[in-house]
Amino acid sequence: MTLAAGYITDLDYIPGFYPHMSPTAIRYAASLNRVVPPAITDNFRYLELGCGLGQSLTTLAAANPQGEFVGIDVNPSHIETIEKSISAGCLKNARAIHSDFISLPGDIGTFEFISLHGVFSWVSPEVREQILVIAKKHLAPGGLLLVSYNAMPGWAHLQPIREILRQYAAMRQGDTTQRIRDALNYLVFIRDKKAKYFEDNPRAAAYVDGLLKQDLRYLAHEYLNEHWTSFYFSEVAAMFGSAEMAFVGSLPIHTNFWDLCVHPEFQDLFRTTSNRLVTESHKDFCANTAFRWDIYSKQPKMIEGIEGRADLIDGLYFRAIRNDIKLPHQSNLGVVTSTVQGPLYEILLKIISQNTLSLSEILRHPQLAENVPADILRAVDAGVAMGLFEVNAAPVAVLSEPIPKQPYVPLAFNQFVLENDLLSGRPVSLASPATGTGHTLGDFDAAILHELCSAGEEGLAERVLVQLTDSKRSIQKDGKPVTDDTLRREMVEQACAVFLTEGIPRLCRLGIIEPKPS
Ligand SMILES: C[S@@+](CC[C@H](N)C(=O)[O-])C[C@H]1O[C@@H](n2cnc3c(N)ncnc32)[C@H](O)[C@@H]1O
Structure with missing residues (x-):
């Protein structure tokens, strides 16, 4: 029996690719903190706990064909979607397992990388315990684990918003989408009627406007899970410490440099304290951190000396x-x-x-x-x-050949993504084996690329306009949809020209496109 333990399963999450999850980003963050990361030259293994619709898992598998990528998720509909991407993208090195964390097959082996994004703050304490058990048992010695979570004190003034949404949604009838919609309307109502909480917390009042722009599926998964919570860094470090894992760095990269996170007047403590557990907490107060991506390691091997770093770390x-x-x-x-x-x-x-x-x-x-x-x-x-x-992850070749007039997308996975996500209104992520990660394009640029690959530059803007009209996707100017046909045409022509001069050379360098084979 699967055990979602209070996590929503009647509504799919939204797809999303997160570059912090790439082995290269995790390795680099560890290495600048003087920790030797696992090699990714051959046969490394990567496990994603709570992989959602699998966009990160599958894009990273396509970008790192030498690794094996395994995702696990309790929602059967998520797993079905991932299996379709794996099959359509001809990914031999990825698989998705439908299971809750507690029932994860014991013989799954060890992994050089484990990641969990959007999971740790949203599951029950028992499920978190299970995540720690998995980390302890299945992370290879010297392996790296990436965990993201809602952090304090950045959530301090926002926690009541979550509580209002949760309580109101619980009182409503209907499915999860209807209940989050009703709860959001109620939140706006009490904000606009100047409930004292919003009067006393103007930043919370402004935050509501941001929520109105979000996808309801995201809002439901962010706010309606029964056990939602936010953590201080020290609490998470203690939990992973109990699983014999040490904090070895964070993402994005600038968060590893305290002088890039806090104003100079707060920097004395950082100069005088070498205890990272203290400085990380202090940094979160000075920067009012609301979200963290932390990296933990089991039995980390430390790098000696300056040159040690250059000599020990490949890729x-x-x-x-x-x-x-x-x-x-x-x-x-x-x-x-x-x-x-x-x-x-x-x-x-x-x-x-x-x-x-x-x-x-x-x-x-x-x-x-x-x-x-x-x-x-x-x-x-x-x-x-x-x-x-x-x-x-690899040397990126200098362009030696002229930019192709009609490019070709060699990876079956990228071909599938371009077809499948055409003008969906969401960014599109394409895998680049040269960089070991995904590269994100706006869906409009992706549509131009799709047309360019289908029939070349001749009549490009005209064909993109037809695609746009068929998809009913609007183009915006100054936050408003453009309805004037002449302006629409001009904007499409300009977008095509910019994409041809800037987008295409970049995609060529990344190996995402090549000249079409004759
Ligand atoms: C917010 S989503 C994040 C998905 C993905 N990591 C991403 O970033 O797009 C959290 C995911 O964790 C899964 N999940 C929650 N509790 C779980 C459990 N006990 N066992 C397995 N998966 C779980 C959910 O089904 C959901 O797909």
């Missing part, structure tokens, strides 16, 4: 996110805005804007011979944290 290649970045470059990281500038970054941008290089290649690069390794490493990591560089 991480660095590249500038674009070829035309000009310094100084400003990054807004939420609480802190940081500026990248200086000669070291100028050289780094030059050497990794065309080629992808590994850390050891960067450290040995003749143009950096004047710089000490520690400074180079710090600049590379800070550049990634500030969104200037990206980390790939």
Whole structure:
């Protein structure tokens, strides 16, 4: 018998691809915290607990054909959807198991990576206990586990919203969709009538506007699960500690650098305390963190010395996110805005804007011979944290051939995604084996790509317009649907031109498209 233990199963969740879940992102975050991550060169295993509709699982399987990806979920409809994607995408290295966590087959073996996104805060205490049992038993020594959760204190002023939605929905009749719709209407009503809670918490009142833009399926899964809760970092660290696992870093990458998360006036404690459990909690207060992606390891092996990192860790290649970045470059990281500038970054941008290089290649690069390794490493990591560089799983080839006029999508999985998600209003994620992760396009760009691959550049905008009309998907300008035919045409023509000059070269570099075989 399956045991959802208070988790909603009568309504599917929404599909979504989360790049933090890629083995490469998890490995890099661990390595910059001086932990040796598992290799992903051959036969690694990856388990996703609560994989939902499986978009992350299947995209990552397509992008990492050398790994084996297993997803588990209690909702049979989710598993059915994943099985269709696996079969249509010809994925030999992915499988989905319909089971609750408690009934996970014991002989499933060990995994170098375990991930759970959108699960830990939303399940019962007993199910969380079971997750810890699975982690302890099935994470390979030196393996990495990624867990996301709603965090305190960022949820402090919002928790009553969840309680109002839950209580009101429980009183209503109808299915889950109807009940969340009614609860949302009631929430807006009491906000607009200036209930004292909203008057005293203006940020909570503003938050309601964001909820109105969300998909009802997301709202139901976020707010209506019986055991929803938010955690302080220290509580989660204690739980994983009891399962003999240690905190080894977090995502996004900038969260590993306290000076990129908190204002300078709070930084004294960080300078004087090396206890990470203390500094992480302090950081969450200074940044009012509402969501965390944390990485834990079982028996982590630590890296010695600066060069140790470059020598011990394979499969991480660095590249500038674009070829035309000009310094100084400003990054807004939420609480802190940081500026990248200086000669070291100028050289780094030059050497990794065309080629992808590994850390050891960067450290040995003749143009950096004047710089000490520690400074180079710090600049590379800070550049990634500030969104200037990206980390790939393999060297990404420099474009040697001209950009194809009629491209071809070689991966069956990507062909399936493009057909299946056409103009759905949701972003589309395509797998790139070169980077070991998925790359997300707007559904409109995906429709242009689809048309380009079907019949080339001739009459492209015209054909995209027909697709748009058939799908009834509107184009928006200034937040309003465009109804004027001439303006619609102009906007489509412009979107096609931008996609051809910027989108296509990028997809070529990522190996997502190739020249069509003759
Ligand atoms: C919010 S969704 C997140 C899905 C996916 N990880 C994502 O990010 O899109 C949580 C998922 O956990 C699954 N789940 C909840 N409790 C479970 C349990 N006890 N055993 C197995 N799966 C469970 C749900 O069915 C749901 O698909």
